[in-house]
Amino acid sequence: MSKTLLMKGNEALAEAAIIAGCRHYFAYPITPQNEIPAYLSRRMPEVGGTFLQAESELAAISMVLGAAAGGVRTMTSSSSPGMALKQEGISYIAGSELPCVLVNVMRGGPGLGAIAGAQGDYFQATRGGGNGDYRTIVLAPGSAQELADFTIDAFDLADEYRIPVLILADGYIGQMSEPVVLPEPTGKTFKKPWALTGAKGRSKNIIASMKLIPDTALEEHNLHLQEKYDLISENVRRIETYHTDDAEWLIVAYGTAARIARKAVDRLRAEGVKAGLFRPLSLWPFPDRELYELARNAGKVLTVEMSLGQLVEDVKLSVNGAVEVDLYGRAGGAVPALDDIIERIKSYERENHTHVQAS
Amino acid sequence: MTEELIIAGFGGQGVLLTGRLLCVAAMRLGKQVSHIPSYGAEMRGGTANCSVVISDEDIASPVIERPSIVIALNGPSVAKFEPRLRPGGLLIWNSSLVKQAPTRSDLVLVSLDAADRSLSEGTERAANMAAIGALLKLKPDIVPMEAVEAALDEVISARNRKHNPVNLRILHAGYEITKTINAA
Amino acid sequence: MSAKTIPMYKRPEGLTDVRTHYCAGCGHGIVHKLIAEALEELEVLDRTILIAPVGCAVLAYNYIEVDGLEAAHGRAPAVATGLKRALPDRMVISYQGDGDLLAIGTGETIHAANRGEDITVIFVNNAVYGMTGGQMAPTTLEGQKTLTSPYGRNPADVGFPIRACEVLDTLESPVYIERTSVHNPASVRKTKKAILKALKYQKDGLGYSFVEILSMCPTNWGVEPVTGAEWVKDAMMPWFTLKKFRDRPEEKKEEKQAS
Incomplete structure (x- = not known):
């Protein structure tokens, strides 16, 4: 078993993402999640990964969409006002059925609010958050240890169901240092024949949320999503x-x-x-x-x-x-x-x- | 045993490190610990502080409303946290820097010339070590001195580890000074 | 196929054999064909991903025989960044219109260029929002009437049309920036060369390249297709000068070797 470390929740999550095989992380600074990008800006180069500080939250979530479409494990993190901005991309990712991990280390709102921890984004997190009829899996850790453990779980769930998985922590959980035993990787692998890797030896793949033709295409797509959500509702119940x-x-x-x-x-x-x-x-x-x-x-x-x-x-x-x-x-x-x-x-x-x- | 500590001072006085040192020492003894800094814009004025909980039980909130112990390394920290201490609580204050001495009669008030102790060892930056020494003397059930000594190398970054002999001397000086105060 | 019937002109392998949804006289179809030809010539059709914008070209992936990805309005350069960082040996094209590139996506445009992302941005500038029915674009010309500038674009009120190439030319990182046009056959040939060069540079890993193409939207301009082509020349080109702004592959090659 790994050694017990005194780790800040945000850093435990960041290291767990590395353990889970995430090598593509895109984010924009905002308190109280800043330790995640700071940590990954040091760690990603060490493991041959990509850390990129995006020009905006909109860009960061769009980079996640692009990387996810390429078939890699990818993550972004933010705090409440930043998470509001990401909703555009989250809706596209949900509609495009791409897997990724999202982290919201919540602070108080509305608006700029303040930086102390809060849980005011519950509705945004659990009701989709962006436009359209969709869901994301939402996991709610209660300690630095769970921030690490749930992150491992989140990457597997995202790949299994081709869905964004949101880790919803309040600022205190992210900022607090506690004893943490870093988790082991699960070793699960997922085939991604849908990924956009170039149409070599196969017909071309298209990933898009827009469904225009025939007229019934969008409703069929929504019904398909709903079936998936029903399946998740049976399989992913954590208490x-x-x-x-x-x-x-x-x-x-x-x-x-x-x-x-x-x-x-x-x-x-x-x-x-x-x-x-x-x-x-x-x-x-x-x-x-x-x-x-x-x-x-x-x-x-x-x-x-x-x-x-x-x-x-x-x-x-x-x-x-x-x-x-x-x-x-x-x-x-x-x-x-x-x-x-x-x-x-x-x-x-x-x-x-x-x-x-x-x- | 559950102690809820707030450690406060100017940025650069090693407030966060003080908290981490106590946490790691206690964690290695199998105790439950939590450490949370005041973060963001608050760091850039007045006081920096961290809240530390050390307990034999699971810790509920890392956020402390009424601390049982306050270590105040500067004047603004005394002003801010003396009123928040619960009755019977312990306030260790840095008499080298604090002009307005604390006044509450329902607290255990311990003045410590922590900054002078640090300076006498040739550094301005180790007043926190003197304060930890005093705390260990006054509250031996939190962690023993040996546990803190052992945690020093784990908590202090490799770059600064060369200062640990000095840190240790100041830690012990804090412990001895408090003994004198208690005797008086 | 006998020697006698070798076609002088054929549909490129990379262009899908489907009916177009574009209007008569629209330039998008021409640009799609040029991209398909260039990808075929570079032999990279099977390792290219085309990112379609929000706008008239939102279905661009239906016309070019490569993997296709949709981006939110304005975010194509960020999506391209994420994809290229995930798969650095694939070719990534960000295809964008004027509203996408210079209004809602200005930030993404500038920062992807500034980072020197190893992608190719194809910018189709027709001075109007097409898909939403002819609103004012950031490149709408002074005095030009649109659905949302019914009295003509008034620079005192909404500023002058933005010149993308000139803005990007202030940045250090891009390897190649050129503005071309598709209003007549000679211009189409020049545009083909520009697209080919931009994609070649990406194939060689030389970084960010940008081709702005002045194009026709007769439907939203309210003119006949032929008049539309003339309007590009008479109205657009005086403001949007056709020019090679930047072309420094050797410098990029040296930088690449040094790093």
Whole structure:
């Protein structure tokens, strides 16, 4: 096993990309993800790869499209305002069914906002983000170790399904240094007969999102994409649960919010309140069935997020009215306070509510 | 044991390195650690700081609202973080540079002429080492001195490793000075 | 095939045998044919990728027998950059119109050229947006009426038409920059030479080359095809001078050997 290192989350992710075989990285500087391009600007030349600081986010994501079309593993990273700019290219990549890995180390918005960590891009990440009817796989790491591990996973998923895979981390996860054991490569390989390598010994390949002829071509393409998304929805459901078996309170959270929620579960249990944590590791596809079952068993659900009502929408869609769902959200770089989570649940317990007010 | 530390000072005082040194020392002993810097534009004025959590348990948030320990290497850091310390917390402050001494009566206040200690060894840059020495003396359950000594070579870049003998002397000087203060 | 029936002129191998969607008198078809001929002559049809722009030439990959890739509006040079960096021994062509290259993609145009990416940019300048129905382009001439400059382009309001070659000629990296035209047979032959040279330089790994081609859009200019060809000469060429701005393969070869 590799040695445990104290690594910054952003750097753990960058090294994991190298381990996963990514040799083409294109990006534009923005805080709080700057350690990723800085790290890869040193590492890529060492491994014979390409690091290129693009002239814009639009250019960076377009370079990713070009490299992906060439059949190589490629990645870009950014933070919230930059990610908004990348949506053009992400939509084209989704429509063209190209594999790539995207990283959003989120900061507070809207607009320029501020550089402290936040989770305000949940809707953008999980609903496609750009124009058209498409999805990207969204993975939500909660530690420097997971930033590395999920990156390895992301490259395989991207190649397996020919889809952009987004790693959605808040700024704290990216900026924090923690013990990390660098992952091993999976060794999986994927054939890419569709790649644009020149039409030597085969008929020409064309990669385009535009479908004009016949009139039904675009709907057929969308239906094909939807079939793929349905398949992914069955196959890529990632969750972590903590003390959910006998939980009477289910807290739902991801990223930094989930770390704090987990601590709240410990504290609440120490005080006799049976709390549990449901942590989606894939935000799209969202593990709705799993959440439904556990929420129904628990009876009471509190969503904790570093945004003001985004994750909670998926939670409500998942439980589908079976139980009521409360929200504790912080925004603009604030993190949920441990004591506030505990007090919120205890105050309901004190008042012996039979149900929770919908937020 | 869970300690939540904020280490603060001017850029160039080795604030981030101080945090990493403590983290690596604790990590090698199997403890949970997290380290997060203040980042971006904030670095270019007033204070640079990092938040360090060292614990026997999983760490929830790396972000510290009410620290249990503050190491303040300059005046603005005392002004900024003294009010945020939780009651009973420890404030180690660099009396060589700080003009306004901290005043809270519900804290353990330890003044340390850290910059002078560093200068007496011929460098301006190792006040942080004196502060770590003091911390180790006052809070022995975080990490023992030997663990920090062992971590020095891992944390200090190859380019600067030649300064480690000096770093070690200042580290020990901080540890001894604190002993005197406690005795007094 | 007997000696007597050897054709003087034939469809190049690299040009697909399909009906064109371009309008009568449009220049794109001519430029497509020249690219196909050049790729055939250089024997690189089976290792070339053509990047089509957003604009009338969005379906360019349907006409040339090479791998084809679509880019978002203006991003073709960035897409070409990513592809070429992934596959440095393949030929990558970025085919672009005036709105694509000089309006929404100005940044990509300048930076790909400035990096000296080893790609070939073919720029078809017809002074108007074609696909969207005839709006003002960055190269629309002073006084020229379009759908969105109904009183004629007023430089005091929207600036003068931008000269791409002259802008790019301020950069150090490009190896070859030339402006040609396809308004008459002699010009077409010159354009063929320019495209061939640009692609040859890429085949030799000499870096960024740029060919601007003045072309006709009679449909959106509201004129007959013949008049369109005359308009290129009478209206466009006085502003967009036909000229070889840059041609320094020897210098690039030396740089390449030195590095």
